[in-house]
Amino acid sequence: MLFAFIAVMLVVGKFVISGAVDDVIEANAERKAGTWASYLVKSVPDLQNLIKSGEPTAAQTAVIDKAVQVADVFRFKLFDEEARVVLISDELDRPLEAGAKTDHNGNALTVLTTGNPVIDLQDGRQKDNRPDLYVEAYVPIVSAAGQPIGVVEVYLDQTPVAALFERNYLYLVGALGLVVLASFGVPFVAYVLKMRQQVRTGEKVRLLSSRDQLTGLHNRATFFHKVKDALDAGDLDLGKAAVIFIDLDKFKTINDTFGHKAGDEFLRHVGNAISRSLTPDDLAARLGGDEFIIISGKRDMPAVERLIEDLREAVSEPVRVDGIALTGHLSIGVHFDPAPGLDLKERMHKADIALYQAKLMGRNTWVRFTPDLEEKIARRQFVEECIVAGFPQNRFEVHYQPLIEQTTLKVVGFEALLRLSDGDGNYIPPAEFVPIAEEAGEIAAIGAWVLDQATRSAVTWPDHLFVSVNLSARQFEEGTLVACVKACLERSGLAPERLELEVTENMLIEQEDKIIHQLNALNALGVSLAMDDFGTGYSSLGYLWKYKFNKLKVDRSFVSSLTGADSKSRHVLDTIISLGHRLDMTVTIEGIETEAQVEALNSLSCDHFQGFYYGVPMPAQELAPFISNTIETARRKGGAHKLRLAEKPEGPARDAG
Missing domain, CATH: 3.30.450.20 (PAS domain)
Incomplete structure (x- = not known):
C-alpha cells in the first residue's frame, strides 16, 4: 500500500x-x-x-x-x-x-x-x-x-x-x-x-x-496592459485622468560627456523620483530612452501641478557618479481634458504636442495642452516642411530693399532679405521661418546660399552700389563663415568693400568668444561690418569700437515713436547718430514708412535711410529699372515714390527692414 x-x-x-x-x-x-x-x-x-x-x-x-x-x-x-x-x-x-x-x-x-x-x-x-x-x-x-x-x-x-x-x-x-x-x-x-x-x-x-530593469518602473508593454485592465475594471476614467509625458532635457549630452554609466544612474534618479510621487491611483512607465509617462487617475489640476513641481524639484537635485555631480531638468507635457470620445492614444498624442511645445520654449518647463496649441504645432511643422522643401523646390528667394542717401536721395545699396514661399504663392514671414530654420540646423546652409546669391547679383550692379547681408548666430557656430564669405567673393568677383555683413548686438552678447576672431578675420578681408538693430539690446558702446564696425543701423522702434508728442525719442536718436559719426561709422535709420517720419528725420544728420517709404524688398529682376530711376528722379517726376509706397505689403509678410 x-x-x-x-x-x-x-x-x-x-x-x-x-x-x-x-x-x-x-x-x-x-x-x-x-x-x-x-x-x-x-x-x-x-x-x-x-x-x-x-x-x-x-x-x-x-x-x-x-x-x-x-x-x-x-x-x-x-x-x-x-x-x-x-x-x-x-x-x-x-x-x-x-x-x-x-x-x-x-x-x-x-x-x-x-x-x-x-x-x-x-x-x-x-x-x-x-x-x-x-x-x-x-x-x-x-x-x-x-x-x-x-x-x-x-x-x-x-x-x-x-x-x-x-x-x-x-x-x-x-x-x-x-x-x-x-x-x-x-x-x-x-x-x-x-x-x-x-x-x-x-x-x-x-x-x-x-519591469524596466533600470528604473524599476513598468515597461512599455506592461504599462498598456495595466491601463487596459484598469479601464476594463472601471478603476480608471480617462476623462478624469491627467496624461503626463516626461522627457529628460539634454540626456544625450550627459551620456556623451560622462558616459553611459552616468546616464544610467541619472535615469535611475528620475525613476526613483517618479516612484516616490505615485499614489495607488497612478500608473507610470519608462517608454524608452529618456521618455517617461504617468497617468494620474484621481488628481485635479492643482494636484497635478503640485505633482509636476515636486518631480521637477526632485530631479533637479544633483546626482553623484564617480565623484561628479550631475544635474538635469525635465520638459513635461500634460493633457487633462474631460472631453468624451478621446481614447488613450489620442490623449497621449496631445500630451506629446504639449511636451514638444515645452521643448520649443527652451526646456526645463511644462505645458498643458490646449486646442490652439495643436494648431500652432501643426503650423510649425508645416513651416519646417517648407524649409526642407526650400532648396529642392526652389522656394527660397532673395529680395532686395534699397538704402537711400539722405542728402541726395540716391540709391547707395541694397539689403538682401530672404523669402520663403509656402508653395501656393504666399510668403512665410521671415520672423516665423528663420528661428525654425535655426533650431533645425538649416540656417548655416541657407545663409551660405543667400551670401552666394547676393554677391552674384551685386556684381552686376553699378560699381558704387553695395549689398548688405544679415548673418545668423548659427553661421558663426560652424566656424566656416570666413571661408564661406571668401569663397563667395572669389566666385562672384565682387569687390570685398561692396559687401556689408550685418550682426545683431544680441549675437555678441550671447557668444562673444565664438564671434570675435571671425569678425576680425572678416574685417581683414575688407568687407564692411554693420551692427544691426542697435538700441534693442544693451546698446553696449564697447562693441562699437571693439569690433571695428563700419556702420550702425538704428532699430525701427526709434522711428515709430519719432512723430509723437514726446521729443525724448528724437533726442536719443540724435545722440546715437552723433555717437556713430564720432566713431567714424555710417548711420542708417531703418523702418521709415511715412512722410511725417521723413520730415522729422531731415532735421537730423543721418547718412542712409531704409524703409517702405523709399522702396519695398523686390526680386533681383526688378532692380535694374529701380536703379536707373533713382528716388530723386522719381520725386521730381511727381511722386513715383508714393507709387512704391502704395505697393508695400500688408500684414505679417512685411519685413523688419
Missing part, C-alpha cells in the same frame, strides 16, 4: 513539476529572448534599414553570424512592421522560399499589436537540425525612440535547461523514495517547499519581465 501511494505521489509530482518546469523554461526563454533582442538592436548597424530591405551588408552579416552564438540562440528571423518575414539568419545565402513572406505572420502580428512577446515551446526530437527542446520566442524590436519597428523570432535551445530540471527531478525522486520509506511526512514537506520555491522563482521571472 505504501509503495502504491508513493508511486501515485511520484506520478502526480512528475506531472506537476513537469508543468512548472515548462512554465519556468518559457519565462527563462522570454527573458533571454528580450535581452538578446536588445543586443541585436545595439549590435547590428542600421538595423532599421535591414528590416526594411532584408538584404544585409557585409558588416551586418558579420554581426548576424556572431549573434547566433549568443544566449543559446541558434537561429532567428526578422519581421518588418507589417509582420512579414524579411530575413532568416541561416538562409542568408539564398532567397526566401515562396510563401515565406507569410511565415509565422500571425504570431508576429500579435506581438506588433499588443507589444507582448509570444513564447512557443517546441519538441525538436522529430525534426532535422533542431535541438530536442527549443523555444520560438517572438519579441518586439523597439527603436531608440521607443517605437516598435519590427519583430524578431528567436530560436533558443532549451535542452540543457530541461536536462537540468530533469536531473533535479530524478534526484528528488530518489531522495523522496528513500525518505518516504522512512517517514511519510518528510517528503510531503520537501515537496511543498520545492513547489513554493518554484512559484517564487516564476513570480520573480514574471516581475522582471514586466
